[in-house]
Amino acid sequence: MVSRLKDDKRANQLAKLLHVFLKQDLKLPLPPFGTAKARVETFGALLGVMRASNPLFPPRKALKKLKVRCPLTQRFPMDLTGIMMHYEDVIVSVQEIIDKGGPRMDVRKMWRLVLWIFLGNGGFMHQPWQALRDTPCGKSYRKTMRQPLEVLRWTIGAVHATGSLMRVIGSDGLDKKSRLAGKRILWICDWHTAVPRLVTAFHEGSQSFTKALNSLPGFKGDLTKKEIMILLSASSYKEVSRVGAEDLPFGQGAKDGAMAFCQVPQMDGKDAAHKYDVALSRLVPQLEQTIARLFPHLPVKKRKVTMGDIEPCLCGAFIYSKMVEKLRESLPNGRFGPAETHGESNWGAVCKLRVPAGFIPHDLEGTPEASNLVGVPHVPYARFKLKSVPPPSQLTRKRLFARWGGPWIIRADNLSKKIKAQRAEKKSQKARGFHEGLPCSNNC
Numbered sequence: 001m002v003s004r005l006k007d008d009k010r011a012n013q014l015a016k017l018l019h020v021f022l023k024q025d026l027k028l029p030l031p032p033f034g035t036a037k038a039r040v041e042t043f044g045a046l047l048g049v050m051r052a053s054n055p056l057f058p059p060r061k062a063l064k065k066l067k068v069r070c071p072l073t074q075r076f077p078m079d080l081t082g083i084m085m086h087y088e089d090v091i092v093s094v095q096e097i098i099d100k101g102g103p104r105m106d107v108r109k110m111w112r113l114v115l116w117i118f119l120g121n122g123g124f125m126h127q128p129w130q131a132l133r134d135t136p137c138g139k140s141y142r143k144t145m146r147q148p149l150e151v152l153r154w155t156i157g158a159v160h161a162t163g164s165l166m167r168v169i170g171s172d173g174l175d176k177k178s179r180l181a182g183k184r185i186l187w188i189c190d191w192h193t194a195v196p197r198l199v200t201a202f203h204e205g206s207q208s209f210t211k212a213l214n215s216l217p218g219f220k221g222d223l224t225k226k227e228i229m230i231l232l233s234a235s236s237y238k239e240v241s242r243v244g245a246e247d248l249p250f251g252q253g254a255k256d257g258a259m260a261f262c263q264v265p266q267m268d269g270k271d272a273a274h275k276y277d278v279a280l281s282r283l284v285p286q287l288e289q290t291i292a293r294l295f296p297h298l299p300v301k302k303r304k305v306t307m308g309d310i311e312p313c314l315c316g317a318f319i320y321s322k323m324v325e326k327l328r329e330s331l332p333n334g335r336f337g338p339a340e341t342h343g344e345s346n347w348g349a350v351c352k353l354r355v356p357a358g359f360i361p362h363d364l365e366g367t368p369e370a371s372n373l374v375g376v377p378h379v380p381y382a383r384f385k386l387k388s389v390p391p392p393s394q395l396t397r398k399r400l401f402a403r404w405g406g407p408w409i410i411r412a413d414n415l416s417k418k419i420k421a422q423r424a425e426k427k428s429q430k431a432r433g434f435h436e437g438l439p440c441s442n443n444c
Contacts, residue, residue, distance in 0.1 A: 004266065005256035005318075014260045014321040015039045021324045022046065025336040027067035028294055040283055043261035044290030046317050047309070049073065050082030051302050052295050055366035057086050061297040068336070071350045072323055077366060079359045080316055084308040089121040089171070090234045096133065103237035105202045107195050111141040114191045114198075115151060117228055120171035120179070125360070125368070127376045128158065128168055135381040141195055146386045148192040152185065153404045154384045158376045168376060171227070171358050185397045187218040206246035226251045226311070233308045250276045250311055257314030260321065280310050319356050326353055 005011055016033050019042045023030045028045055031038060052062040053070035056077045063069070073080045078088050085091070097112045115129075115138055116122050122129035132138035137150040158168045159180070169176045178184055194216055201212035213219040213228070232244030250258070250273060258264040264279045287305045291298065328334040330349045347364065355361050361369050394403065 004252060005259050006266070008259075011256075011260040011263075014318070014325070015042055017325055017328075018042055018046065018261075018317070018321040021328075022049065025068065026070060030294075037286065039261050039263055040286050041290045043257075043314070043317055044287040044305075045294055046320065047082045047287065047305065047313055048291040048295040048298065048303075050080045050313075050316075051086075051291075052298060054081055054086065055362070057081070059298055059302060062295050062299075062302075065295075065297050071347055072320060072327075074364060074366070075350050075353075075361055076356075076359045077362055079356075080320060082309070082313060082316075083302065084230065084234060084306065084312060087312065088126070090231060092122060092126055092129070093231045094234050094236070096129075098231060098235050098240060099237060103235070103240050105199055105240065107141040107199055108139075110195045110199050110202070111147075111192065112138065113228065113231070114188070114195060116231075117224060118151070118179070118188045118191065119155075120169040120176040120358075121227060123170045124167050124376075126170070128155070128170070131158075131376060131378065136385075137381075145189060145192070145389050148188045149389060150384055150386050151188060152400065153386065154379065156180065156401060156404045157379065157384060161377045166357075176358070180397065182397060184218065185400065186395060187216075189395075190217055191219075202243060206243045209243055210247045225249050226254075230308060230311065245307065247273055248277065248307060248311060249273050251315060253315030253318055254311045255314075257316075257318035261314065261317055277307060281307060284310075323353055323356070 015038075019030060019033045019038060022028045022042065022045050026049060028049070030041060030045055033042075035041075049070045050073045051057075052059060052066055053073040054077050055074055070080075073082075081087055093113070093116055097109060097116060101109070112133070115132065119128045119132075129138075132151060132154060135150075136142075137147045137154075141147075155168060159165050162168060165177060165180065169179050194212070198209070198212050201208040210225070210229075213225050219225045219228075226249040229244040229248050233241050233248060235241040235244070255266055255276075258276065258280065259266055262280060262283060264276065267275050284305050284307075287310075288303055291303045291305070295303070327349060330352055331346070336346050351361075363369060390399075390403065394400070
């Protein structure tokens with residue numbers, strides 16, 4: 001989970017740090033930090049920076065007018081977009097699930113949305129989604145426990161083949177690291193069972209849908225629920241987007257960002273989403289004015305700000321400010337060098353930064369780094385299809401691993417050299433077996 005920002009002094013420190021970086025290093029004409037609106041203008045300026053510097057959505061006129069292009073946005077263009085509709089997770093989920101076939105929500109669409117969320121917004125580089133979306137366990141909805149268990153079987157096998165949970169499960173939410181932990185491994189079974197009830201609640205409206213989500217394990221907190229509501233709010237159909245937008249939860253990262261850059265105190269409870277909506281909606285005109293003033297060459301549409309933009313971008317701004325803090329520690333004199341060295345020492349310092357959870361680093365050409373292009377193995381559906389559903393006594397984490405994927409991965413840095421070699425060979429054999437097809441016991 002994201003640590004909760006509690007210290008007003010620390011919040012002010014991060015806001016000031018970002019303000020100085022934008023003004024001194026990126027050469028933006030911001031007013032002094034001591035002014036009343038300085039924090040909000042700092043956040044607005046960052047939204048504009050990310051929109052103007054992003055290599056995946058390059059606004060040519062605005063890009064030419066930048067004195068310094070933001071290297072952090074260049075490094076993480078999929079994660080620092082500055083606008084909700086430019087997140088690839090949003091683009092793919094809306095096109096392939098939420099809006100596909102029209103605005104009508106049914107069990108098929110809801111199950112596919114639940115699967116998307118289980119994989120962590122489609123999984124790492126959306127490869128898990130691509131592997132499962134057209135199989136019988138991902139393409140339609142069937143009232144049988146075999147369906148979510150087949151998803152689990154594929155996921156366990158993929159984790160063992162790639163050697164890392166986070167090479168399969170995607171998104172920047174730290175809760176994804178416990179997707180297959182303890183009793184949480186069966187959450188997707190609970191979600192699958194609840195699909196018809198979720199569809200009924202969806203058609204009753206936002207409050208009913210939120211209540212139905214709150215009744216499910218794993219959706220009670222703000223993070224996972226927030227992800228599904230944001231995706232719904234991005235729909236091009238008003239009857240769908242209204243359900244997501246009317247009760248948009250705020251994750252802890254967004255709450256920390258709101259405290260740091262908008263001076264909105266931490267709020268919890270059943271009315272927290274509404275209170276954040278009221279407090280931050282008032283700031284939209286100021287944010288849009290800041291973007292228009294600093295980036296007049298941005299297209300008009302890219303100067304607009306919605307609440308759907310604000311929630312994920314506040315979280316992104318909080319992460320961004322902490323990256324700036326680390327970046328200053330590795331730069332000569334704590335600041336960027338001359339523009340002509342930007343592609344050398346400055347970019348080199350950016351590349352040395354630790355990659356935030358779920359972020360995908362890119363090179364200067366806007367291409368994901370080779371180390372992040374390792375794909376999950378392709379396995380025909382017949383290889384992980386279940387002939388029968390395991391009995392309830394077998395539905396435990398330990399037994400499922402033993403049945404489908406062997407023992408759980410142990411961190412390599414905790415092992416002796418001999419055990420490391422043994423496990424490396426065993427993992428290699430497992431990976432080869434996964435490529436050829438998952439082992440099938442008599443009871444699979």
